[in-house]
Each structure stands twice: as C-alpha cells, then as structure tokens.
Amino acid sequence: MRSFARLLDRLFYTYGNNAKARLLLDYLRATPDPDRGYAIAIIAGTLELPGFKRSLVRDLIASRVDPVLVDLSYDYVGELAETVAHLWPANQPAATLPSLAEIVGTLLTLPKSGVPDYVAARLDDMTSAERWAFLKLGSRGGLRVGVSARFLKQVLAQFGDRDVQEIETAWHGVAPPYVELFAWLERRGEAPASADLPFFHPVMLAQPLEAQGLERITPATYAAEWKYDGIRVQIVARTGGKAIYSRTGDDIGGSFPDLLAAVDFDAVLDGELLVAKDGRLGSFNDLQQRLNRKKPDRQLIERLPARIIVYDMLRDAHRDLRGLTFSERRGCLEAWMARIRPSGFALSSILDFKDFDALSRHRLASTDAEGSVEGVMLKRRDSPYLAGRPAGMWYKWKRDPRVVDAVLMYAQRGHGKRSSYYSDYTFGLWQGDALLPIGKAYFGFTDAELKQLDQWIRHNTLKSFGPVREVTKALVFEVAFDAVNRSARHKSGFALRFPRISRIRWDKPANEADRMANLEALLGSTAPR
Amino acid sequence: MALTHPRDWILTRPEGVYCVPGDFYIDPARPVARALITHGHADHARAGHGNVLATTETLAIMACRYGADFAASTQAVAYGESLNHNGIDITIAPAGHILGSAQYRLSYQGGSVTFSGDYKRRADPTCEGFEPLEADVFVTEATFGLPVFIHPPIEEEIGKLLCSLDQFPDRCHLVGAYALGKAQRLICQLRRAGYDAPVYLHGAMVRLCRLYQEFGIDLGTVFPVDDNNRQRLAGQIVICPPSALHDRWASRLNEPVTAMASGWMRIRARAKQRAVDLPLIISDHADWNELTQTLNDIGAPEIWVTHGREEALLHYASLHQYRASALSLLRDDEDD
Structure with missing residues (x-):
C-alpha cells in the first residue's frame, strides 16, 4: 500500500507526461503481481469496491470530528478524501501496511457490516498522504491525478514494448489484477484472447483550416459536414460487449445508459455525442449537465436524452473498414444506417457546395444554429481512417468566434437569493502584462457552477472592497456576446453587448486568455450575420 | 473579574486596532501618530508612523526594509520588559513567529488584553519561543484556523x-x-x-x-x-x-x-x-493544534480572533466554553 500511496502522491505533483510515464514505469517494474495490477485497475477506474462508499467515509469522520469543523474544512479543501485524510485523528503510523492486494482482497470479501471497522483501522495506521491515497479507492469520481485510461495504456505499451493498439485489443480480455496481461507484456505468456471484445480504436482527428491552401478545397476532393459542438465519441458494439469511448479512450458508457440501451448491433461507429432539448439538438452547455454524471437519474435522461450524429464507420461486424476511403466508408455507413436505424442516432448530413464561396456561406450559416453547430468539417473523399492527425486529410473550419476567453478580475455579491454568493463577475483581457476590464456578467452558468465559482473566489481573494473582491488572476471565462463597439465610457475603450458566461474554463491557464487585440478584431461585427 | 473590560477601551478603527486611554494603535494599516508593532512583516509593520514602539530587532527590520527614516521617532523595548504609557501597563513577551516578534499585554484599571500578533509554538532557531501571558482577553490570529491545517515536524x-x-x-x-x-x-x-x-x-x-x-x-x-x-x-x-x-x-x-x-x-x-x-509544509504561524493548545494554555476567558479563518476557531472556542468573537480588522474584512 505504501508504494502505491507514494505513486499517487508523486503523480499528483508531477506535471509533464514524460515524467508521469517514468513514475508509472518505475512502479510497474518494482512492484510484484498482483499489487501492480490492482494499482493499474484503480488508476484506470476498472476496480469496483461496492462496500467502500463515500457515505461510509462521511460516517466515519462524523463520529470522530465535530460536524461543523468537518463542513468548514470540506468547504475549504473541496475534496472529501483529502479533507478526511487531514482531519483523521493522528496516530503513530504503523511500521508496515498491508499490501495493496491484501487491502483490495479484504474489501472485496468482507461482509458489508465489517467494512467500516476495517477502513477505520487502516486509516489509523496511515499518514495523511497515505490516507488520501487509500480513500481514493472508495471514491467514484476518478482519481484526479492526471492519468487517463488511454495514457495508462500507452505506458503499458512502453512497459511491454508493444504497440498501443495491441494493448487496447488485449485490455478487454483481461480483468484486475491483470496477471495474464503482465505475463504477456513480460513475454511470459500468451496474448489474452479478445477478438470479440469492445476495445477502443484510436481516433482520426482534423487539423484547423489555415488561410493558405484554401484552393485545394474543392467539392471533388472534399466532402463537407457540419461541425457539431458536442463531444467526439466512438461507439463500439461487439458480440463480447459494448462501450462508448471518449476521444481519449475513456469509457463513458455509464453516464449514458439511454444510449447504451439503443446500441444493439455489431459495429464500430464514430460520431458526435449531443443531447436533445425540447425536441431539438441542445447546446454544449446542455450536454455538460450530463457529462461526468456517473449515474444520471431518469428525470435528467428524459429532459436531456442523448443523441448521436454518426459520421463514420470503422467496422461492420467482422469487417474492418478503416483501410477504405471516406467515400466508401460513407457508402457503407449510409446503407447500414438505413438498415439498422438505432434509436437516437442520426446520420451527419453531407453539405452541398459548388465552390469555396458556397462553403463559406455554410460556415456563416452555422452561426444561426442554436449552438449545436460550430462550423464545418472537410474530409478528403479518398482518406482512409488513420489514427492521429494526419496532414491534409480532415479539416475543421470553425465559425468566427463572437466569444473571447477573459480572465476573472473582480467578483461582487449578488442580490436576492444569490446574496450569499459572489455571482457578478468583472473580467478582462490582456494588454501587455496587464488585464483591462472589458465587461461584467452575472448569468450563463448553472447553480452548481455558481457554488463552485463562489468557493473559488473565496479561496482566491486578494483584497476586499465592501461587497467586491479582487481575485487572483487565474480563472478563465469564455465570454459570449452579441457585438462589441467602441465606447468612451469604458476604461478599456470597448463595450460588449449582452455579455454572458458561456463556459468556465477551469482547465485554461490565465496567460492563455485572449488579448485586447482579439476583441478589437471583432469590432462592429454583429450576430447573427 | 476585570474592573474595566478591554472591550470598553479597545476599538477597531479604519486605521487599525486602537487603545483609547493609551492613544496608540497596534499594527495599524495606515500611518498614525503612535503605533505598537508586533513584528516586521509588511501587513503589520508599515512606514510613516509618528512614533513606533517595537523590539530592537523589529525596529532594525523596519529600518532595513523602509530606510532609517521609516518613523519620526522610535522606542526600543525588550522581551520581559514592562512599561507604562498614559496609564496603560505594557508587558512585552516573545511570540515565536520571526526574529523580534512580540506579544503586547495591555493592562488598564484591572482589565487586561494580550495582542499576540502572529505566533507559533514550536521551536525556531531564529527567534525566542512563545511565552504565554495571563490576561482577561487573548487576541489570536487564525491564519491556519481550520483543523485540516496540521504542520508536520x-x-x-x-x-x-x-x-x-x-x-x-x-x-x-x-x-x-x-x-x-x-x-x-x-x-x-x-x-x-x-x-x-x-x-x-x-x-x-x-x-x-x-x-x-x-x-x-x-x-x-x-x-x-x-x-x-x-x-x-x-x-x-x-x-x-x-x-x-x-x-x-x-x-x-x-x-x-x-x-x-x-x-x-x-x-x-x-x-x-x-x-x-x-x-x-513549513509555516511560521500556529497550526490548528497550536492555536487550540494556546487558547487552553492561556486560559483567558475571552478570545478575540483575527487574521484568516475565524469561523472554525470561534466554533471551537464556543464548544470549549470560551467567550469568543471576531476582531474584524478592516484589512481582513471577510464577510459582512
């Protein structure tokens, strides 16, 4: 357990992929079976410990620490595992801890009533960092140490000197603690059987369309489709099982049971995942309400049912189509869709265009859409399905943004039912090394997001001026607006019409937010065109 | 029981905490005529006061940071010293925070309050260790005033x-x-x-x-x-x-x-x-255990909490039968 805890701790504080891979490889080489296999399973999220629940952890801490202090601490820390790890009454850590395999084995076999005492006894023996790692075994929200399932498979490929596709293929024939997988990787055993299992197929990606080379875009060479603003998914249905993968190879099927139920065929499809709202396709914001929900309730599913716009076909039963051209695959897909018609699936339409101007008009027209379309895709008619981002094959041509990525500068408490929250935000763009405020917005986010923002603001306050807080310049908002005009009344010299927060970019570093020049370029443009 | 309670003669003003009968401020945020400075960190020690009373070390730190003319006049004091100013007895004791950091106990007409500034309880080779001073009111910081903050050795x-x-x-x-x-x-x-x-x-x-x-x-x-x-x-x-x-x-x-x-x-x-x-995890501030231990060591019946996460420490104090309130300094104004 101790070396696994150290691994998670190191992964958490390691930023580069190479360094993360190095840590994982060292761990896999130094750790025997079945410990390393369980570690892989925990990181990949393939190990379920049904008796080890969040509610159990809450109960354990509630019986040891004053509940008000637990709540205040949790508010500050923001994560239950870490809060409990820190709050757990300190003991002298034990000289040795049981192995990871022993802990997992015990948790899997103990009667449910015995789990709380076992978990408490382990926590008593551990340091705070070890408790954090141990409690991660019981968290359903993923480890958040910056290792995706796909990345882990790349590391395994490196470990066994195999191609990552071989790992993907083998992965579905094996289960924790992956003893036979390691035997094969170490050339001690056969490849696990998996032909009919739903493994992930590496995805073909598009390049952004650049100004140069536009003349190559002709109707004869390229097919055009809408670029949908959802998430890219791969639907894999084989006789041995089915899965819905994200672009990075994470299986997100659990969040979309409505979709999985409609998957009753033997094929591998490439498409865009969106949700329907009030009978039409919803925006990315609508979709977000369903992402990362491990177990969505029926009400949510009914309100925002999942939809797939299918645009490619990689496999039809036992036939691998990836070597065929786009046009040939499209023919297969159309025939297949006409025959199978899975519920909730629709074929991506091919856009007619006779020349480049017509294409540009399509792209502009995408601005009128309700937010489910964000430009056009161009796919070379003779392109095979290739993993990665091959040059000259597929292009994405996004519509002109009437959005900017701005940095949150000040937050003000709202009014009425929002009076206890910091809900009015002033944001700015970079000019040189300084931020210039460009506007203020107080809607465009959900109540849950408001809570998150409020927490963030309280933890990142630089100064308070009455109801206003100046915050660390670290959070990026994608701000949408109808128009931007010059204004003498505003310090930045610009005024936004109808600004609203379209996305919260928790992932984006503030120094990558837009500059004033990006806003200036949008001067006078009004939407919709 | 105090004859006059410190709450009757200590105020919080925009400039900072003010002792009325003594006519001086403690760690004021703005220039004032007379200031007691607990230690040299910039949010406590500012330039531009009329007279500054502080330990020799703190005065030297201020001179090093702001120049020799950081105040019109200075008065150097040492740990263990007591002095009287406008009828206020001032006792000086080490706070264990950084070199020269001091606590000031102010006694007036039978009532007393200790301003501890920032402090810690563990040994530090660069400064003298914290000494508890008995008082009716203990003013404590709460920078790390949540039980998740435990500093390892x-x-x-x-x-x-x-x-x-x-x-x-x-x-x-x-x-x-x-x-x-x-x-x-x-x-x-x-x-x-x-x-x-x-x-x-x-x-x-x-x-x-x-x-x-x-x-x-x-x-x-x-x-x-x-x-x-x-x-x-x-x-x-x-x-x-x-x-x-x-x-x-x-x-x-x-x-x-x-x-x-x-x-x-x-x-x-x-x-x-x-x-x-x-x-x-290295801090010159008291962690949660040190904060709560200090309240219990000092045993002052009333606690004023400032600087940081007051809420949890106030809750702890009330659970343990202390009278406790937040001493809201303008510069740390958390919420209304």
Whole structure:
C-alpha cells in the first residue's frame, strides 16, 4: 500500500507526461503481481469496491470530528478524501501496511457490516498522504491525478514494448489484477484472447483550416459536414460487449445508459455525442449537465436524452473498414444506417457546395444554429481512417468566434437569493502584462457552477472592497456576446453587448486568455450575420 | 473579574486596532501618530508612523526594509520588559513567529488584553519561543484556523527537500519562501540537518539574511545568485520569494525542481495552483493544534480572533466554553 500511496502522491505533483510515464514505469517494474495490477485497475477506474462508499467515509469522520469543523474544512479543501485524510485523528503510523492486494482482497470479501471497522483501522495506521491515497479507492469520481485510461495504456505499451493498439485489443480480455496481461507484456505468456471484445480504436482527428491552401478545397476532393459542438465519441458494439469511448479512450458508457440501451448491433461507429432539448439538438452547455454524471437519474435522461450524429464507420461486424476511403466508408455507413436505424442516432448530413464561396456561406450559416453547430468539417473523399492527425486529410473550419476567453478580475455579491454568493463577475483581457476590464456578467452558468465559482473566489481573494473582491488572476471565462463597439465610457475603450458566461474554463491557464487585440478584431461585427 | 473590560477601551478603527486611554494603535494599516508593532512583516509593520514602539530587532527590520527614516521617532523595548504609557501597563513577551516578534499585554484599571500578533509554538532557531501571558482577553490570529491545517515536524519537511536533492542531483532546487523569517529559518534548519553546502539567495533575500547574521544567527555560507554562478547551480539549494518561483528570473536557472515552503502546501489544490513540484509544509504561524493548545494554555476567558479563518476557531472556542468573537480588522474584512 505504501508504494502505491507514494505513486499517487508523486503523480499528483508531477506535471509533464514524460515524467508521469517514468513514475508509472518505475512502479510497474518494482512492484510484484498482483499489487501492480490492482494499482493499474484503480488508476484506470476498472476496480469496483461496492462496500467502500463515500457515505461510509462521511460516517466515519462524523463520529470522530465535530460536524461543523468537518463542513468548514470540506468547504475549504473541496475534496472529501483529502479533507478526511487531514482531519483523521493522528496516530503513530504503523511500521508496515498491508499490501495493496491484501487491502483490495479484504474489501472485496468482507461482509458489508465489517467494512467500516476495517477502513477505520487502516486509516489509523496511515499518514495523511497515505490516507488520501487509500480513500481514493472508495471514491467514484476518478482519481484526479492526471492519468487517463488511454495514457495508462500507452505506458503499458512502453512497459511491454508493444504497440498501443495491441494493448487496447488485449485490455478487454483481461480483468484486475491483470496477471495474464503482465505475463504477456513480460513475454511470459500468451496474448489474452479478445477478438470479440469492445476495445477502443484510436481516433482520426482534423487539423484547423489555415488561410493558405484554401484552393485545394474543392467539392471533388472534399466532402463537407457540419461541425457539431458536442463531444467526439466512438461507439463500439461487439458480440463480447459494448462501450462508448471518449476521444481519449475513456469509457463513458455509464453516464449514458439511454444510449447504451439503443446500441444493439455489431459495429464500430464514430460520431458526435449531443443531447436533445425540447425536441431539438441542445447546446454544449446542455450536454455538460450530463457529462461526468456517473449515474444520471431518469428525470435528467428524459429532459436531456442523448443523441448521436454518426459520421463514420470503422467496422461492420467482422469487417474492418478503416483501410477504405471516406467515400466508401460513407457508402457503407449510409446503407447500414438505413438498415439498422438505432434509436437516437442520426446520420451527419453531407453539405452541398459548388465552390469555396458556397462553403463559406455554410460556415456563416452555422452561426444561426442554436449552438449545436460550430462550423464545418472537410474530409478528403479518398482518406482512409488513420489514427492521429494526419496532414491534409480532415479539416475543421470553425465559425468566427463572437466569444473571447477573459480572465476573472473582480467578483461582487449578488442580490436576492444569490446574496450569499459572489455571482457578478468583472473580467478582462490582456494588454501587455496587464488585464483591462472589458465587461461584467452575472448569468450563463448553472447553480452548481455558481457554488463552485463562489468557493473559488473565496479561496482566491486578494483584497476586499465592501461587497467586491479582487481575485487572483487565474480563472478563465469564455465570454459570449452579441457585438462589441467602441465606447468612451469604458476604461478599456470597448463595450460588449449582452455579455454572458458561456463556459468556465477551469482547465485554461490565465496567460492563455485572449488579448485586447482579439476583441478589437471583432469590432462592429454583429450576430447573427 | 476585570474592573474595566478591554472591550470598553479597545476599538477597531479604519486605521487599525486602537487603545483609547493609551492613544496608540497596534499594527495599524495606515500611518498614525503612535503605533505598537508586533513584528516586521509588511501587513503589520508599515512606514510613516509618528512614533513606533517595537523590539530592537523589529525596529532594525523596519529600518532595513523602509530606510532609517521609516518613523519620526522610535522606542526600543525588550522581551520581559514592562512599561507604562498614559496609564496603560505594557508587558512585552516573545511570540515565536520571526526574529523580534512580540506579544503586547495591555493592562488598564484591572482589565487586561494580550495582542499576540502572529505566533507559533514550536521551536525556531531564529527567534525566542512563545511565552504565554495571563490576561482577561487573548487576541489570536487564525491564519491556519481550520483543523485540516496540521504542520508536520519541520525536520520531516527538510528531509523531503534533502531527499529530492539526492534523487535529482543534476537539478537546481528552487525553494519559494518569505524573505523575512521563513527563509532564514529554512537555512538554519538545513544546517541542523547537516547540510553544509552554500545556500544561494535571490537578491531580495540578501539584506535580510545579512541582518539576521548581524543579530548573531548563524546561516553558514550564503551567496547571492548572480550571472556567474546562475548556470552552475545544479544540485544546489536556491531560496527566492514565492513570487519569483515562476517568473523570468527562475526560468534562467537550470531545470529547477520547484519547491515552496508554506503552511498552505498542506492543501493539494493550493500546491497545484502554484505549479509546485515539491510542496514543503513549513509555516511560521500556529497550526490548528497550536492555536487550540494556546487558547487552553492561556486560559483567558475571552478570545478575540483575527487574521484568516475565524469561523472554525470561534466554533471551537464556543464548544470549549470560551467567550469568543471576531476582531474584524478592516484589512481582513471577510464577510459582512
């Protein structure tokens, strides 16, 4: 357990992929079976410990620490595992801890009533960092140490000197603690059987369309489709099982049971995942309400049912189509869709265009859409399905943004039912090394997001001026607006019409937010065109 | 029972905490005629007051930071000393926070209040240890006033740094630490752990380190980072202010391991926000256990809480039968 805890701790504080891979490889080489296999399973999220629940952890801490202090601490820390790890009454850590395999084995076999005492006894023996790692075994929200399932498979490929596709293929024939997988990787055993299992197929990606080379875009060479603003998914249905993968190879099927139920065929499809709202396709914001929900309730599913716009076909039963051209695959897909018609699936339409101007008009027209379309895709008619981002094959041509990525500068408490929250935000763009405020917005986010923002603001306050807080310049908002005009009344010299927060970019570093020049370029443009 | 209770003669004003009969402020945020200063950190010690009363060390720190004319006049005091000013008896005791940090107990007509400034309870080779003073009211900071903040023994954290230095001998180890107090304590603790190689300093550290040495604190060999040695710091420890960890200055060093010495490093998200590779949980403030232990050691029936996360400490105090309230200083105004 101790070396696994150290691994998670190191992964958490390691930023580069190479360094993360190095840590994982060292761990896999130094750790025997079945410990390393369980570690892989925990990181990949393939190990379920049904008796080890969040509610159990809450109960354990509630019986040891004053509940008000637990709540205040949790508010500050923001994560239950870490809060409990820190709050757990300190003991002298034990000289040795049981192995990871022993802990997992015990948790899997103990009667449910015995789990709380076992978990408490382990926590008593551990340091705070070890408790954090141990409690991660019981968290359903993923480890958040910056290792995706796909990345882990790349590391395994490196470990066994195999191609990552071989790992993907083998992965579905094996289960924790992956003893036979390691035997094969170490050339001690056969490849696990998996032909009919739903493994992930590496995805073909598009390049952004650049100004140069536009003349190559002709109707004869390229097919055009809408670029949908959802998430890219791969639907894999084989006789041995089915899965819905994200672009990075994470299986997100659990969040979309409505979709999985409609998957009753033997094929591998490439498409865009969106949700329907009030009978039409919803925006990315609508979709977000369903992402990362491990177990969505029926009400949510009914309100925002999942939809797939299918645009490619990689496999039809036992036939691998990836070597065929786009046009040939499209023919297969159309025939297949006409025959199978899975519920909730629709074929991506091919856009007619006779020349480049017509294409540009399509792209502009995408601005009128309700937010489910964000430009056009161009796919070379003779392109095979290739993993990665091959040059000259597929292009994405996004519509002109009437959005900017701005940095949150000040937050003000709202009014009425929002009076206890910091809900009015002033944001700015970079000019040189300084931020210039460009506007203020107080809607465009959900109540849950408001809570998150409020927490963030309280933890990142630089100064308070009455109801206003100046915050660390670290959070990026994608701000949408109808128009931007010059204004003498505003310090930045610009005024936004109808600004609203379209996305919260928790992932984006503030120094990558837009500059004033990006806003200036949008001067006078009004939407919709 | 106090004859006059401190709440009757202590006010919070825009300038800071004010003692009415004594006509002076404690750690005021704005220039005032007369100030008692607990220690030299910039949020407590500002330039421009008329008269400043502080320990000899704190006065020297202020002169070092702001120039010799930081106040119109000064009055140096020492730990253990007592004096009377406008009918207020003032007793001075060490606070254990940084060099020169002091607590002031003010007694007036049978009532008393201790302003402890910032403090910690564990040993620190760069300053004298905290001494509890009996009083009717104890004013405590609450920077780390949540039970999740437990600072590990400093030896463990220094061990982490030395271990990383062994593991990555070809990388420079850049440690972010406050220029006043934290940096010097870190160096002293490194020496105690047997690390006797030179320690390299960011320019902003040099003068304060020299001042500490003048007060007899042995830092061993310290060198400023300069253009000649900058590229030869692989395997060496470099200390810089936290703000320099990711600026251009740091990017000119050779592939540094970025460490940060702060009590906030206990919280993973905080460390991650600062893109720290090696978080070192080292603080000159009391952690949760020290805060609560101090309330119990002092046993003052009333507690005023300031600086930081008052809520949890107030809750703790009320659970333990203390009368407790937040002393809202303008500069820390949390919520209305």
